[in-house]
Amino acid sequence: MPGLPSPHAVAAMAVTILMFIAFARGKMSIEIISLLTIAVIAVGLYFFPLEGTAPADGLAxxxxxxxxxxxxTICALMIMGRGLVVTGALEPASRFLERVFKxxxxxxxLVSLIIAFVLSMGVNNTPVLVLxxxxxxxxxxRGALPSSKTLIPLNAASLLGGLATTIGTSTNILVVSIAVDLGMPQMGVFHFTPIVLVASLFALPYLWLVMPRLLKDNRTAAEAKQRRFHARLRVGEDSLLNGHELKTVLSRLPDEIEFHDPPAGPIRAQQEFYVSGTHEAIEEASRALRGEVAPAWVIDRIRRKADESGTDIGVVEAIVTADSRLIHRTLPTSGIADLYGVAVLGIHRPARVIGEREEYSQSxxxxxxxxxxxxxxGVPENLNEFATADSLMQLEGMRELPRRxxxxxxxxxxxxxxxxASIGLLPIAIASLAGAIVMFLTGCVKFDRVGRALSAKVIVLVAASIAIGRIILESGAADWLGQTLALGLQFLSPSxxxxxxMLFVTVLTNFASNATAATVGTPIAFSIASQLGLPAEPLILAVLFGCNLCYATPIAYQTNMLIMSEGSYEFKDYIRTGVPLVLIMVTTLSIGLVLTYDM
Structure with missing residues (x-):
């Protein structure tokens, strides 16, 4: 019969519940709640230290x-992910999936969910999701589903795949190792894979068809409505258009691109025609067609200047003011490229009709x-000089071109x-940290751009979740909950x-950490099996499965936090989508264990 929990255990459970309520209500920002949680733990343990510890130990x-x-690890993975973005390394994979989405x-x-699931069976799901x-x-x-509707389902699919093998997640390895130390035989890599695959047949349709509908479109209005620019595209000698009709290559181009008065018949090298579209669409079309929207000599000059100065090439939008000398001039007669070494890729004309003849020169x-x-x-220095000298007003948000x-x-x-990390030669923490350092040393990610890769919200949330996990464990709250659970289970059927x-460990992993849940839950399950005369293996697997059902809170697992910033998620998004998935998995996995072990 377990006694009453210690005052520290009661306080730890109270702080955890209050933090969860504050997150769920959403009245205060995640950063403020996380910092308040850390502060409460620090002040509380300073004045009321744990038994056998000093006040300074509580601060630590x-x-x-x-x-x-x-x-x-999370910060290093964010930095490496930034390196893939700014160099354009993932563009081939992105274009392939874009064709599927089209x-x-x-x-x-569905294809994306299956890829994430299968890869995570053999590779740790964290790097899979980072990719x-x-x-x-x-x-x-580019116009596919908003990331807020895809990242939580993708994360869940990778967690499902990681659940299917003993090497899929570090938590699985931890549970299996503890079980071996308790005297159980070693489990093979695919020891429980069939049970998880059957359960996934019920979970994947939920991820595919239901979960995206429960998530909002978190794109901003600016992202939803982008400016369309008019540009002149010149056909190069090696262009796909050279010698072919335009209609033969239209399927390779983004939907946002539009051709104005396209020539009939085969197109010749150095031929020019007008196109319009968003910046990304024009850039993608010129790359796909190997054409040019600015003179080649200007582009080469900009690239040489960027290499010499060690700066990134940027693209900005600048408004022509009433004092600008450019008014009534055309791009060829403006001398912009000669004077400033920048290239004008396109012109957007708001609230006016393109096509009126007086708006065009004789050429x-x-x-x-x-x-x-x-x-x-251009490079930032030249862009600023151009805007200042020719009375242009730069809009915020310079976009840096990928360093391909x-x-x-x-x-x-x-x-x-x-x-x-996948083959076990290095822990994921060391492998990711080493990768981030190499990214810095090779210039894939620049030191002054680190702030763009990291999220303050994620950093303080991770720190708060680690503090909660430690206080739950060291205060004795986790042990007391386990003993109380064991006392009540003697009256239940084996199923x-x-x-x-599984449900107890799931709750623990969503509020503390999966490592805490594995460390506490595995010995408890082994002890319950001995006391109730049940086979130990299915109960140990119930712990292993429960440790991986970390869908309901962002603090439950590091990949949950990785997607939080990119998807602009709130705490309640995880609750709304994760709780039904937890119930589906607990039900199907429990039935699978009962049938497999004839309980």
Missing amino acids: LAFAGFGHYALI INLQLGL MIPIFAALAH GDLRIAEGDVLLVM SKAVLAATIMGGSVGL LVLAAI
């Missing part, structure tokens, strides 16, 4: 999350007017880190015992 416990390997959005999502996050962010930007070039928005490419010369290098670094253990 509360703030240990900021130096914890889990947080370092066929059908639902088909594209897929920037791909789906790019797809969302067919559009005359620049007040209020036009120019899409300009380092794309293969960035992909190799990420592949090496993932490979070393309900399995479900209760």
Whole structure:
């Protein structure tokens, strides 16, 4: 008969419940709630230290999350993910999935879920998700499903795949290792895979068809409505258009691109025609067709300047003001490229009709007017000089062009880190940290751009979750909950015992950590099996499964936190989508264990 919990255990459970309520209500930001949680733990343990500890030990416990390997791992993975984005290393994979999504959005999502599931069976699900996050962010930007509707389902699919093998997650390895130490035989890699595959047949349709409908479109209005620019596309000697009719290559181009008065018959090298579309669509079309929307000599000059100065090439939007000398000029007569070494890629004309003849010169070039928005490419120094000298007002949000010369290098670094972690040569923390360092040293990610890769919300949330996990364990709250659970299970049938253990560990892993749940739950399950005369293996597997059902809160697992910033998720998004999935998995996995072990 367990006694009353200690005051520290009661306080630990109270702080955890209050933190959860605050997150779920959403009245305060996640950063404030996380910092308040850490502060309460620090102050409480300073004035009321745990037995056998000094006040300073409580401070160390509360703030240990900021130096914890889990947080370092997450930050390193974010940096490597940034490296893949800024070098364009994932563009081939992104274009492949984009073609699938073009066929059908639902088909594209299903294919993506299956890929994440299968890969995570043999590779730790964390690097799998790190690879897929920037791909789906790019797809969302190109008009596929918004990342807020895809990342939580993808994360859940990777967790399902990781659940299927003993090597799928580090938690599985931990549970199996503890079980061996308790005297159980070693489990093979696919020891319980059939049970998980059957359960996944029920879970994957939920991820595919239901979960995206429970998530909001978190794209901003600016992202939803982008400016369309008019540009002149020149056909190069090696262009796919050279010698072919335009209709033969239209299927390879983005939907947002439009051709104005396209020539009939085969197109010749150096031929020019007008196109319009978003910046991304024009860029994608020029790359796919190997054409040019600015003179080649200007582009080469910009690239040389970027290499010499060690700066990134950027693209900005700049509004033509009433004082600008560019008004009534055309791009060829403006001398912009000669004077400033920048390239104007396109012109957006708001609230006016393109096509009126007075807006064009005799050569067919559009005359620049007040209020036009120019899409300009160059190094930051030259862009600022151009805007100042020609009375342009730069809009916020310079977009840096991918450094494609380092794309293969960035992909190799990420592949090496993932490979070393997957085959067990290095822990994921060391492999990811080493990969991030190499990204810095090789210039794939620049030191002054680190802030763009990291999320303050994720950092303080990770630190708070680590502090909660430690106080739950060290205060004795986890042990007391386990003993109380064991006392009540003696009155239940074997099938309900399995479900209760799995549900208990699931709750623990969603509020503390999966490592805590595995460390506490495995010995408890082994002890319950001995006391009730049940086979130990299915109860141990109930713990293993429960440790992986970490869908209901962002603090439950590191990949939950990785997607939080990119998907613009709130705490309640995880609750709304994760709780039904937890119930589906607990039910199906419990039935699978009962049938498999004839209980």
